[in-house]
Amino acid sequence: MDKWNAEAASDLYKDLEGDLPIRLLLLHPGQRNEALRTELVPTTLDEAQGCYDATSYTWGAPVNPEKIDCGGSQLWVQRNAFNMMVDLRRTDRPRKVWIDAICINQCSLDERAAQVAIMHHIYRRAGATWIWLGPPDEHSSVAMAYAGKLEAKKYVDEFSYCGYASITSRFVEKSYFFDTLFNRGGIDEARLKETVVGIVDFLNRPWFSRVWIQQEASLSRDVHVVCGTDVVDWDNLFALAWLLCPPYTETWPDYVHHRLSRTINNIQAVRIIQRVRHHYFQDKYGPTDLALSFENLVEYVSRYEATDARDRVYAMGNIIQDGNQWFDVDYRVPWQILYTDVARRFLEVDALRFLQNAGRVRQEPDTALPSWAPDYRYKEESEFVLSRTDLWKAGGKSQAAFIPPSNPNAGGKVKALPKGRKRQFVMSDELRDYRGAQKSLLQSFASFRCLMSDEIVYVGGYVDTGKGELDTNIRAIFETVKKDMEFVGSLDMADYINGDSMLDAYKLTLIVGCDAQQEIVRADYVREHWDEWFKWYEQGCPGYWDVTSKQPKLNAALESSSATKNFVFAVTKHGYFCLVPRMAQIGDQIAIFHPYEVAVILRPSLPTTAPAPAPAPAPPTQGKKKQTATAEVYYELVGDAYVHGMMENEARCISDEFNCKFESTKAQWEKILRLSDGGKGEGWKTLDLDGGYERILGTLGPRTLKVV
Numbered sequence: 033m034d035k036w037n038a039e040a041a042s043d044l045y046k047d048l049e050g051d052l053p054i055r056l057l058l059l060h061p062g063q064r065n066e067a068l069r070t071e072l073v074p075t076t077l078d079e080a081q082g083c084y085d086a087t088s089y090t091w092g093a094p095v096n097p098e099k100i101d102c103g104g105s106q107l108w109v110q111r112n113a114f115n116m117m118v119d120l121r122r123t124d125r126p127r128k129v130w131i132d133a134i135c136i137n138q139c140s141l142d143e144r145a146a147q148v149a150i151m152h153h154i155y156r157r158a159g160a161t162w163i164w165l166g167p168p169d170e171h172s173s174v175a176m177a178y179a180g181k182l183e184a185k186k187y188v189d190e191f192s193y194c195g196y197a198s199i200t201s202r203f204v205e206k207s208y209f210f211d212t213l214f215n216r217g218g219i220d221e222a223r224l225k226e227t228v229v230g231i232v233d234f235l236n237r238p239w240f241s242r243v244w245i246q247q248e249a250s251l252s253r254d255v256h257v258v259c260g261t262d263v264v265d266w267d268n269l270f271a272l273a274w275l276l277c278p279p280y281t282e283t284w285p286d287y288v289h290h291r292l293s294r295t296i297n298n299i300q301a302v303r304i305i306q307r308v309r310h311h312y313f314q315d316k317y318g319p320t321d322l323a324l325s326f327e328n329l330v331e332y333v334s335r336y337e338a339t340d341a342r343d344r345v346y347a348m349g350n351i352i353q354d355g356n357q358w359f360d361v362d363y364r365v366p367w368q369i370l371y372t373d374v375a376r377r378f379l380e381v382d383a384l385r386f387l388q389n390a391g392r393v394r395q396e397p398d399t400a401l402p403s404w405a406p407d408y409r410y411k412e413e414s415e416f417v418l419s420r421t422d423l424w425k426a427g428g429k430s431q432a433a434f435i436p437p438s439n440p441n442a443g444g445k446v447k448a449l450p451k452g453r454k455r456q457f458v459m460s461d462e463l464r465d466y467r468g469a470q471k472s473l474l475q476s477f478a479s480f481r482c483l484m485s486d487e488i489v490y491v492g493g494y495v496d497t498g499k500g501e502l503d504t505n506i507r508a509i510f511e512t513v514k515k516d517m518e519f520v521g522s523l524d525m526a527d528y529i530n531g532d533s534m535l536d537a538y539k540l541t542l543i544v545g546c547d548a549q550q551e552i553v554r555a556d557y558v559r560e561h562w563d564e565w566f567k568w569y570e571q572g573c574p575g576y577w578d579v580t581s582k583q584p585k586l587n588a589a590l591e592s593s594s595a596t597k598n599f600v601f602a603v604t605k606h607g608y609f610c611l612v613p614r615m616a617q618i619g620d621q622i623a624i625f626h627p628y629e630v631a632v633i634l635r636p637s638l639p640t641t642a643p644a645p646a647p648a649p650a651p652p653t654q655g656k657k658k659q660t661a662t663a664e665v666y667y668e669l670v671g672d673a674y675v676h677g678m679m680e681n682e683a684r685c686i687s688d689e690f691n692c693k694f695e696s697t698k699a700q701w702e703k704i705l706r707l708s709d710g711g712k713g714e715g716w717k718t719l720d721l722d723g724g725y726e727r728i729l730g731t732l733g734p735r736t737l738k739v740v
Contacts, residue, residue: 036097038139040105040106041139043105044103044105045072052076052153053076053077054150055073056129057102057130057135058073059126059127059129061123068101068118070134072135083128085127085159085161085162086161086248087130087132088161088164088239088248089116089131090112091133097110100117107134109133113133117129119164119258120162144363145362146361152251152350159254160255162255163266164259165237165258165259166238168261172234173230173260174227174234175231175272178227180264182272182275187271187275188271188317192317196310197303198422200550201549203279203280204279206274206279208279209228209276225287228287229288232284233291241298242337243344245301246301246304246308250351253316269302270305274302274303276299278296285577286577286578297335300332301336304329304332308324324352325352326348326352326433327378327383329351329352330348331388334409342367344408345359345408346359358374359377369466369470372474373473374406375405378433379478383431384480387625388672389417390403390404390405391403392635393615395407398458401474402473402474402478403740418599419593420629420630421550423551423680424629424680425680426624426630426631427628427681427683428626428627430627446473446478447476447477448472448476449477452639453666453740455475455740479736479737479738480739481626483626483732484683484728486605487619487620488616488621489604492519493515493600494600503572506569509597510570519603521534528607528677529607529722529724529725529727530721530722530724533555537677541595541601541609542593542595543586543590543595544595546589546592561585562586565586565587568583568587573587598613598614599611602616604622604731607727610673610674612670612671613673616671620634622634625737632669632671632673633669633671633673634668634669634670634739635667636665636667636668637667637740664738666739668740683732685719686721689719690732692733694733704729710726711726
């Protein structure tokens with residue numbers, strides 16, 4: 033697309049001048065059947081403030097462009113931009129609009145970077161933003177009509193009351209379109225299916241999955257949504273999405289369930305936009321102490337689409353006021369280097385939540401990214417993100433990062449790999465041709481503070497539910513669970529480390545210790561609900577797709593955890609029960625990093641130019657002298673994991689109480705055992721923990737692990 037107007041660019045796009053300079057597109061009046069006449073008008077934001085409309089739309093595929101008159105020159109534009117201009121053009125007077133694809137010289141990387149860097153100002157200072165959702169169809173008219181009738185303020189206020197969906201006890205009581213008691217505004221059963229299909233299809237329009245909408249719809253006070261001749265305000269569109277948002281584990285009628293995953297991502301995008309709007313427009317939505325950080329905003333960005341992979345970072349960074357301190361907008365920097373550099377800056381302030389988007393489970397084979405760097409590129413399903421509760425703090429609770437290090441080159445948590453450890457990977461032409469100093473980040477390792485690690489000795493099976501019929505998958509899941517239970521029953525341990533019975537610990541591991549509302553539960557929960565679920569699965573899950581059918585309570589928790597599908601049961605050498613990514617294997621390590629809320633899976637990384645070192649010695653089961661390492665051990669990050677009995681800061685508390693040392697000396701180990709006193713020592717009472725934790729003492733102790 034940047035080549036379409038290369039010959040005319042010098043005539044159409046003169047260098048911008050002044051403070052915060054922009055171009056506006058003047059749409060001359062005309063009828064729908066008349067040719068578009070436009071004109072580019074250079075100005076500054078100070079001069080234009082409030083006198084133009086910003087636009088938000090989907091660029092679409094760069095094929096079949098349309099030609100328009102622009103100040104006497106011919107300008108090629110995308111078909112979507114053309115159709116939007118036709119819809120927005122007035123019949124009786126001119127209109128000034130800002131359209132990114134036209135008002136920015138797409139042939140100039142420097143101008144693109146400069147304009148993207150001030151785009152938040154462009155939307156903030158617009159008189160209004162108009163969201164163009166595309167040409168109308170039979171589904172859009174149904175959805176827009178229903179949205180226009182909604183009591184929008186009621187649902188906007190409900191969202192705020194739910195803490196933007198973070199207060200679980202309130203969120204599970206939210207208004208929900210599929211609740212049998214919900215008043216659907218006169219829609220009878222005969223029209224229900226038609227309405228639901230129409231709304232779901234509408235919410236799956238390409239606009240909802242674009243990353244730039246997070247900025248475009250958030251920063252203008254007045255936002256209007258256009259689809260054909262139908263127009264509604266933003267709050268009505270939000271209300272429509274909010275009503276379709278399930279209050280806990282996602283269950284929809286079978287005739288739209290295949291669209292559930294993508295639609296949930298789009299609903300999440302709308303929810304995030306509304307959070308940001310509430311932060312900026314408290315005079316409209318009410319006071320709030322909601323804080324915005326780049327770390328939180330970029331956390332879910334892999335769910336969205338972007339024409340350029342770098343835009344997933346640039347779009348989110350511009351929403352916050354300190355975005356320019358995290359990175360400089362530069363389209364010459366390859367996306368792999370940008371993502372790695374952002375991760376490095378998070379590391380320097382101990383903000384580790386980016387790890388949920390990192391790891392080999394989230395990356396492509398032969399990627400140039402280090403395993404510790406996030407891959408923010410679009411994935412329709414965030415299938416390898418571990419279901420988590422805000423109450424978890426396996427490695428402590430990390431604080432949201434608002435300001436990165438004042439010196440972006442300060443700190444020492446990321447260092448260059450030694451020569452024998454250099455990674456081999458395929459480089460794109462762009463990456464090969466880049467000569468910036470930041471390129472060295474791709475051949476670096478990151479140091480993490482580790483509180484616990486242990487080797488995996490058993491990995492259960494998983495079922496690829498993307499293949500096979502429902503009945504086949506249900507039987508396979510049931511057999512997988514039975515096999516895991518047989519293995520647990522064969523272990524020579526009376527109880528789990530925290531005092532749970534072995535089978536109760538296994539069942540809690542499958543649901544990551546949480547119910548469907550993401551509240552932490554204990555053994556009495558699975559004892560009460562397991563048998564009902566087990567029998568239901570044994571019978572083939574009757575009524576699985578029927579939203580009016582009452583399913584076993586435990587099933588919603590299992591669906592949420594994705595156990596036996598994307599995550600599998602695993603056991604370590606010292607008896608930890610874990611839920612790990614399905615690509616985990618025997619010999620991998622389970623570890624807890626400080627401060628990261630969940631556990632991680634690590635895989636020993638072999639040197640590229642030297643023989644592999646002998647495996648590191650296992651943590652001691654009895655005292656021994658500290659051994660001198662013969663070679664440094666490096667690891668690859670695989671992905672997130674759950675460790676039963678270790679998700680509430682137990683690793684750090686036990687380590688501090690008993691002064692645990694990694695690879696302790698014989699004297700140190702004997703002192704630890706004396707304090708533990710066979711699990712009966714005062715330290716266990718102080719911690720209010722079962723003495724069964726004594727058997728994992730050898731896995732604890734702070735150390736630094738190097739991840740490539």
